[in-house]
Amino acid sequence: MNNPYVPETATILDIREEASGQRPIKTFKVALTDGRDFNHQPGQCAMVGILGIGESMISIASSPTKKGYLEFSIMRLGKVTSALHACEAGDTITIRGPYGNGFPVHDWKGKNIITVGGGIGQAPLRPIIQYILDNRNDFGTLDVIYGARTSQDLCFKQEILELEKCDDVKIHLSIDVGEPDWTRFVGFVPTNLMQVKPSPENAIAITCGPVVMIKYVIKNLLALEFSDTQIFTTLENRMKCGIGKCGRCNVGSLYVCKDGPVFAYATLKNLPEY
Amino acid sequence: MSALILPKDRLTDFLLLLHEYTLWAPVQRDTVTLFEVIKDPKDSPVDLEHQASLAKRSIFPQSEELFSFDQSGILNDASKEGSRENIIFGIRPCDARSFRIMDPVFEGTMPDPYYLNRRQRTVLVGIACREPFANCFCTSLGGSPFSQEGLDLILTELDGRFFVEVLSEKGKEIVEKTASVFTPASAEDGKQREDLAKRSEGAIKRKVDLEGITEKLNGIFEHPVWKQMASKCTACGICTYTCPTCYCFDMQDETTLRKGRRVRNWDSCMFAEYTLHASGHNPRPTRAERLRNRIYHKFKFNVDNFGTFGCVGCGRCISLCPFNVDLIENLSTIKSLA
Numbered sequence: 001m002n003n004p005y006v007p008e009t010a011t012i013l014d015i016r017e018e019a020s021g022q023r024p025i026k027t028f029k030v031a032l033t034d035g036r037d038f039n040h041q042p043g044q045c046a047m048v049g050i051l052g053i054g055e056s057m058i059s060i061a062s063s064p065t066k067k068g069y070l071e072f073s074i075m076r077l078g079k080v081t082s083a084l085h086a087c088e089a090g091d092t093i094t095i096r097g098p099y100g101n102g103f104p105v106h107d108w109k110g111k112n113i114i115t116v117g118g119g120i121g122q123a124p125l126r127p128i129i130q131y132i133l134d135n136r137n138d139f140g141t142l143d144v145i146y147g148a149r150t151s152q153d154l155c156f157k158q159e160i161l162e163l164e165k166c167d168d169v170k171i172h173l174s175i176d177v178g179e180p181d182w183t184r185f186v187g188f189v190p191t192n193l194m195q196v197k198p199s200p201e202n203a204i205a206i207t208c209g210p211v212v213m214i215k216y217v218i219k220n221l222l223a224l225e226f227s228d229t230q231i232f233t234t235l236e237n238r239m240k241c242g243i244g245k246c247g248r249c250n251v252g253s254l255y256v257c258k259d260g261p262v263f264a265y266a267t268l269k270n271l272p273e274y
Numbered sequence: 275m276s277a278l279i280l281p282k283d284r285l286t287d288f289l290l291l292l293h294e295y296t297l298w299a300p301v302q303r304d305t306v307t308l309f310e311v312i313k314d315p316k317d318s319p320v321d322l323e324h325q326a327s328l329a330k331r332s333i334f335p336q337s338e339e340l341f342s343f344d345q346s347g348i349l350n351d352a353s354k355e356g357s358r359e360n361i362i363f364g365i366r367p368c369d370a371r372s373f374r375i376m377d378p379v380f381e382g383t384m385p386d387p388y389y390l391n392r393r394q395r396t397v398l399v400g401i402a403c404r405e406p407f408a409n410c411f412c413t414s415l416g417g418s419p420f421s422q423e424g425l426d427l428i429l430t431e432l433d434g435r436f437f438v439e440v441l442s443e444k445g446k447e448i449v450e451k452t453a454s455v456f457t458p459a460s461a462e463d464g465k466q467r468e469d470l471a472k473r474s475e476g477a478i479k480r481k482v483d484l485e486g487i488t489e490k491l492n493g494i495f496e497h498p499v500w501k502q503m504a505s506k507c508t509a510c511g512i513c514t515y516t517c518p519t520c521y522c523f524d525m526q527d528e529t530t531l532r533k534g535r536r537v538r539n540w541d542s543c544m545f546a547e548y549t550l551h552a553s554g555h556n557p558r559p560t561r562a563e564r565l566r567n568r569i570y571h572k573f574k575f576n577v578d579n580f581g582t583f584g585c586v587g588c589g590r591c592i593s594l595c596p597f598n599v600d601l602i603e604n605l606s607t608i609k610s611l612a
């Protein structure tokens with residue numbers, strides 16, 4: 001019997017600072033020590049840890065089309081993420097996974113895709129964007145709606161701005177409160193969504209961010225006449241085992257670690273506690 | 275298979291003959307009776323009078339090492355360590371059933387080697403409940419004081435002797451190894467056992483009709499009743515620790531200067547920290563949401579996921595609760611809601 005609790009080791013190849021200030025975020029580029037491919041799907045997660053500190057479930061921020069490495073964008077908040085932020089390139093960490101269901105990207109062929117992210121919630125949406133760009137002919141238009149509290153909190157800023165040069169990608173950035181040099185939308189992400197007003201025609205909308213943002217984004221998508229099966233989100237909860245046994249991450253009878261983290265709104269709306 | 279008789283004064287001899295096994299048995303510790311590993315049955319009298327708790331820790335320990343490590347990496351995987359076969363002697367029929375409820379959690383697409391290896395290497399020697407305890411309600415959950423489900427052997431105490439029934443291959447092996455302590459049972463012994471079983475089942479006072487409870491729970495998630503029920507709960511967690519079907523666990527790293535180990539410990543859904551996010555957000559911030567989750571887990575979520583209630587009706591959560599939170603009353607209240 002394989003032991004699902006014993007992690008593999010991985011080496012940190014590179015660390016990039018995404019956001020500074022009170023809510024620092026770093027992106028860790030890592031490779032499994034044995035050189036093996038991680039074989040994940042966009043939207044899946046992994047237990048990232050340090051022996052002697054513990055593990056946290058982190059969404060994989062890179063697409064499986066990017067071979068030879070994985071990326072995790074991590075906000076410094078608790079014990080494990082603080083220890084990870086203290087790491088340097090070359091350090092060894094541990095990985096278990098991939099876990100969870102991932103986004104049904106194969107069902108989305110030919111669709112127009114809209115991602116709606118808030119803060120660190122952009123991390124699980126990033127592999128979808130990369131996946132679409134690496135399989136560009138399989139998808140229709142791509143709209144990236146993304147906001148954060150301040151311009152300092154926006155992740156992946158350079159690469160998102162780089163995307164604006166593509167004719168077939170539209171970028172819609174926002175911050176909650178105005179800043180002197182900010183020329184784009186000011187206001188909350190759900191409000192920006194109503195400004196952008198994407199058409200539900202042949203479209204899929206995927207949202208991730210703080211719980212309250214997700215609720216309002218879904219409300220607004222429904223107002224824009226997106227159906228329950230056109231709206232997807234990815235959830236998080238405190239986790240320990242990552243494999244549906246330790247009990248704590250349930251939303252109703254489903255476990256975020258194993259049955260999620262990706263849920264169609266058609267499923268989500270029937271879950272108590274969401 | 276024919277039944278046997280174990281004279282009461284040969285019980286210690288029976289247990290001594292099982293020395294090649296790690297022997298778990300109920301022993302009295304201060305005011306409670308708990309399952310513990312017995313080194314020598316002569317020194318630790320087995321307590322078959324009281325309702326012993328924590329049989330589950332023989333297969334799912336309260337704290338166990340998953341693996342150890344040092345600065346060079348992971349040193350050993352504790353699931354690969356061989357250990358002796360376990361016997362749980364004196365387990366109650368409800369507790370034997372409880373393993374069947376926990377099994378599918380630890381099986382599944384990612385089987386848990388720690389639990390499953392130990393489960394495979396464990397023999398369950400049950401004791402039928404001649405007298406039900408005050409809060410027993412196993413008959414409301416499809417069990418009975420003489421249920422043989424999941425057991426390898428079952429003993430029924432008659433006057434001065436135990437009536438022993440062999441229920442599995444594992445059980446057969448045990449009685450073969452200890453054949454010298456048994457005498458054949460008579461038809462009269464069998465009849466006495468039948469009479470006791472009927473009397474005991476009839477002596478169960480507490481009952482709750484669970485027909486339709488899962489459907490009922492579908493509609494009352496936001497009901498104020500949860501706050502009322504939780505108002506006397508202090509979230510001490512005793513209900514979950516002594517529950518034979520509660521399996522939730524935490525994982526922690528314990529380290530010294532050069533070495534460490536990852537352990538898993540029983541956790542409780544009644545604790546605030548259980549679901550607390552690093553951000554400070556808690557999806558179950560008060561005792562009301564936590565008590566609600568516990569009842570939903572046992573009477574709806576477990577049904578949705580595995581087709582059975584996550585409760586065997588042992589009543590320990592009622593007997594041991596310091597504030598008289600009464601599961602049977604709560605279930606009856608839920609059933610009576612319009």
